[in-house]
Amino acid sequence: xxxxxxxxxxxxxxxxxxxxxxxxxxxxxxxxxxxLHAISTELVSGQRKTTPFFECRNSRSLIRKVQVISVLxxxxxxxxxxxxxxxANSCLKELYLLLYRSKILIDYxxxxxxxxxxxxxxxxxxxxxxINQEISTLLDVFPFDEINLSDDVKEQVELLRKQLRKPKLLxxxxxxxxxxxxxxxxNESENGRIPERNELYTFFVEKLGICNVKNCRAEIEFLEEQxxxxxxxxxxxxxxxxxxxxxxxxxxxxxFKFEDEDGELGKWKRRTLKKGxxxxxxxxxxxxxxKDFCCPISLDLMNDPVxxxxxxxxxxxxITRWMDEGHYTCxxxxxxxxxxxxxxxxxxxxxxxxxxxxRGIPYDPPENADYASESAVAAxxxxxxxxxxxxxACLLVEQLENGSERAxxxxxxxxxxxxxxxxRNRACIAEAGAIPLLERLLLSPDAYAQENSVTALLNLSIYxxxxxxxxxxxxxxxxxxxxLRSGHTTEARENAAAxxxxxxxxxxxxxxxxxxxxxxxxxAALLRDGTPRGKKDAVTALFNLSTHTENCARMIESGAIxxxxxSLQCEGVSEEAAGALALIVRQPVGAEAVGKEEMxxxxxxxxxxxGTPRGKxxxxxxxxxxxxxxxxAATERVLKAPALASLLQSLLFTGTKRAxxxxxxxxxxxxxxxxxxxHFDGLxxxxxxxxxxxxxxxxxxxxxxxxxxxxxxxxx
Numbered sequence: 038x039x040x041x042x043x044x045x046x047x048x049x050x051x052x053x054x055x056x057x058x059x060x061x062x063x064x065x066x067x068x069x070x071x072x073l074h075a076i077s078t079e080l081v082s083g084q085r086k087t088t089p090f091f092e093c094r095n096s097r098s099l100i101r102k103v104q105v106i107s108v109l110x111x112x113x114x115x116x117x118x119x120x121x122x123x124x125a126n127s128c129l130k131e132l133y134l135l136l137y138r139s140k141i142l143i144d145y146x147x148x149x150x151x152x153x154x155x156x157x158x159x160x161x162x163x164x165x166x167x168i169n170q171e172i173s174t175l176l177d178v179f180p181f182d183e184i185n186l187s188d189d190v191k192e193q194v195e196l197l198r199k200q201l202r203k204p205k206l207l208x209x210x211x212x213x214x215x216x217x218x219x220x221x222x223x224n225e226s227e228n229g230r231i232p233e234r235n236e237l238y239t240f241f242v243e244k245l246g247i248c249n250v251k252n253c254r255a256e257i258e259f260l261e262e263q264x265x266x267x268x269x270x271x272x273x274x275x276x277x278x279x280x281x282x283x284x285x286x287x288x289x290x291x292x293f294k295f296e297d298e299d300g301e302l303g304k305w306k307r308r309t310l311k312k313g314x315x316x317x318x319x320x321x322x323x324x325x326x327x328k329d330f331c332c333p334i335s336l337d338l339m340n341d342p343v344x345x346x347x348x349x350x351x352x353x354x355x356i357t358r359w360m361d362e363g364h365y366t367c368x369x370x371x372x373x374x375x376x377x378x379x380x381x382x383x384x385x386x387x388x389x390x391x392x393x394x395x396r397g398i399p400y401d402p403p404e405n406a407d408y409a410s411e412s413a414v415a416a417x418x419x420x421x422x423x424x425x426x427x428x429x430a431c432l433l434v435e436q437l438e439n440g441s442e443r444a445x446x447x448x449x450x451x452x453x454x455x456x457x458x459x460x461r462n463r464a465c466i467a468e469a470g471a472i473p474l475l476e477r478l479l480l481s482p483d484a485y486a487q488e489n490s491v492t493a494l495l496n497l498s499i500y501x502x503x504x505x506x507x508x509x510x511x512x513x514x515x516x517x518x519x520x521l522r523s524g525h526t527t528e529a530r531e532n533a534a535a536x537x538x539x540x541x542x543x544x545x546x547x548x549x550x551x552x553x554x555x556x557x558x559x560x561a562a563l564l565r566d567g568t569p570r571g572k573k574d575a576v577t578a579l580f581n582l583s584t585h586t587e588n589c590a591r592m593i594e595s596g597a598i599x600x601x602x603x604s605l606q607c608e609g610v611s612e613e614a615a616g617a618l619a620l621i622v623r624q625p626v627g628a629e630a631v632g633k634e635e636m637x638x639x640x641x642x643x644x645x646x647x648g649t650p651r652g653k654x655x656x657x658x659x660x661x662x663x664x665x666x667x668x669x670a671a672t673e674r675v676l677k678a679p680a681l682a683s684l685l686q687s688l689l690f691t692g693t694k695r696a697x698x699x700x701x702x703x704x705x706x707x708x709x710x711x712x713x714x715x716h717f718d719g720l721x722x723x724x725x726x727x728x729x730x731x732x733x734x735x736x737x738x739x740x741x742x743x744x745x746x747x748x749x750x751x752x753x
């Protein structure tokens with residue numbers, strides 16, 4: 038029932054325990070009476086302090102009934118618990134439950150947003166009606182004949198019983214008129230006719246009392262919470278709620294322009310002095326994203342997960358590109374693909390969708406996802422939401438182009454926030470022409486403007502079509518790199534690195550980014566000296582760039598090799614650093630550069646000893662490729678690494694499948710070298726004993742990719 042869903046929603050917001058919805062047990066008559074007295078007093082006194090904006094008549098009517106019940110409770114307390122029979126005690130316990138539900142309903146009406154109350158007006162009125170009926174039934178069965186009440190109390194109770202025997206559903210006509218007006222506005226938007234400013238002002242400001250930016254934000258946040266926690270039994274549907282959110286966001290800018298009433302600029306400056314504006318938000322994103330939700334190839338949250346013939350799951354775009362490049366093996370296992378059929382992984386895709394919705398993380402499903410779940414389809418924004426978002430984007434872009442410096446800063450912040458909420462919003466913003474104007478703000482002397490503009494570009498870049506739009510704007514890549522090199526704040530530099538990581542997901546852009554003057558140098562510097570989150574941004578961007586074979590020379594020239602080697606001992610980025618090195622050393626020039634790094638071999642073997650399973654896997658892969666492509670000197674250097682034989686032996690028995698395969702291949706490389714038998718005698722037998730016999734073509738698989746911990750593009 039809708040009413041049950043309302044209570045469910047309120048329990049989520051107020052963390053009400055389940056016991057609150059159960060009648061009290063094992064309590065004496067006196068304890069039950071005291072509990073009833075406390076809750077009835079709280080209800081009556083609370084109504085005197087504040088009156089709900091909507092459902093006023095229903096709330097006042099219910100409180101008047103509670104006042105009569107409170108008189109009854111006081112009389113029973115005066116008589117004493119010995120005068121209360123077992124039947125009366127049972128009724129009082131049920132009465133406690135009814136009063137508690139009444140309190141929750143009234144609190145819900147007081148604490149909910151005004152728009153939400155309008156949308157729920159019929160169902161909330163119905164729930165007031167249900168409680169009245171239940172109170173009527175309880176008073177009808179209450180054993181008044183067994184209790185010696187005073188005449189005046191009897192008269193009041195009897196009058197209440199008579200009133201309750203004629204139950205009437207009370208839906209406030211004025212409230213319902215406003216609700217229909219709200220739907221009228223949405224319907225106009227559906228038809229491409231955005232309501233006029235005066236009409237919206239009269240409704241939202243004069244009728245609803247939403248009179249400033251702070252009020253608008255509170256309403257929007259409440260509705261967005263309802264979308265995330267949407268119950269299928271509650272109307273309206275999530276897609277309709279998206280429409281109202283978009284309409285209210287449009288009103289926020291149309292009616293209140295670009296006011297900064299909540300003091301965001303001042304708050305930001307104070308926060309910046311103490312800690313990063315968004316460091317913790319992104320750190321949480323990195324540590325909590327389930328790695329099974331991320332593609333092993335691109336490291337990004339899978340948009341369209343598909344299953345290949347080996348049973349492994351990849352993002353459709355990544356595995357398609359892999360096969361188009363002529364590979365006929367599974368990137369993760371090295372097994373031959375028996376066919377090129379890609380089967381949609383519906384179950385995983387729905388898990389990713391609901392995980393993102395529950396955390397407020399934007400998730401852009403593929404445009405051709407005809408197998409999308411019903412819940413995913415239902416959650417898509419309506420046409421009215423899209424039209425309102427387009428109108429909002431136009432207002433924001435107009436301010437970016439013609440507004441004051443302060444208005445431009447506020448507009449950049451709002452675009453950043455709007456770009457968090459889905460592919461359609463990101464498309465609307467870009468189509469309105471925001472990207473070239475945001476690029477101009479990247480050069481702003483105002484730190485807050487620069488930080489919000491680069492973060493807005495980061496959020497926009499998550500939509501694949503916007504990646505091309507960003508790269509096509511003349512000078513935009515150069516400006517992003519400029520922020521990375523010398524941004525006003527740490528957060529701006531980190532977000533610039535994350536933007537490069539996002540853009541480098543497109544294979545054709547990897548070389549262009551690497552060739553941009555100072556890009557790799559700045560990433561390497563951030564990897565050396567950045568915050569933990571900055572190092573994570575830098576190493577993932579460098580890993581992406583290292584997957585393009587033509588970038589190897591630039592990685593060497595820019596000092597990225599040394600930074601990656603140094604990062605092998607840094608917790609949180611060592612796996613990605615080893616993965617990037619494993620890709621770089623596949624080319625002789627890369628292997629030569631890594632071989633010249635004095636600590637490279639020692640740190641890679643150190644990861645084999647103390648690293649995570651994935652870190653050990655990447656480390657042994659890097660050492661194997663170093664031997665294959667670095668020549669005799671590099672092979673000898675690896676051969677002389679202390680305790681390498683025992684480390685390989687350990688990996689052969691305890692490593693991941695890929696680590697065991699690489700360890701076996703590395704053992705065979707050593708066995709072919711002069712004097713290798715002295716150091717590695719018996720490794721082959723140990724490998725076979727462990728049940729890991731691999732076909733020669735699998736063991737020497739040259740297309741195996743390094744797979745560090747999966748990381749999705751951050752949304753800020």
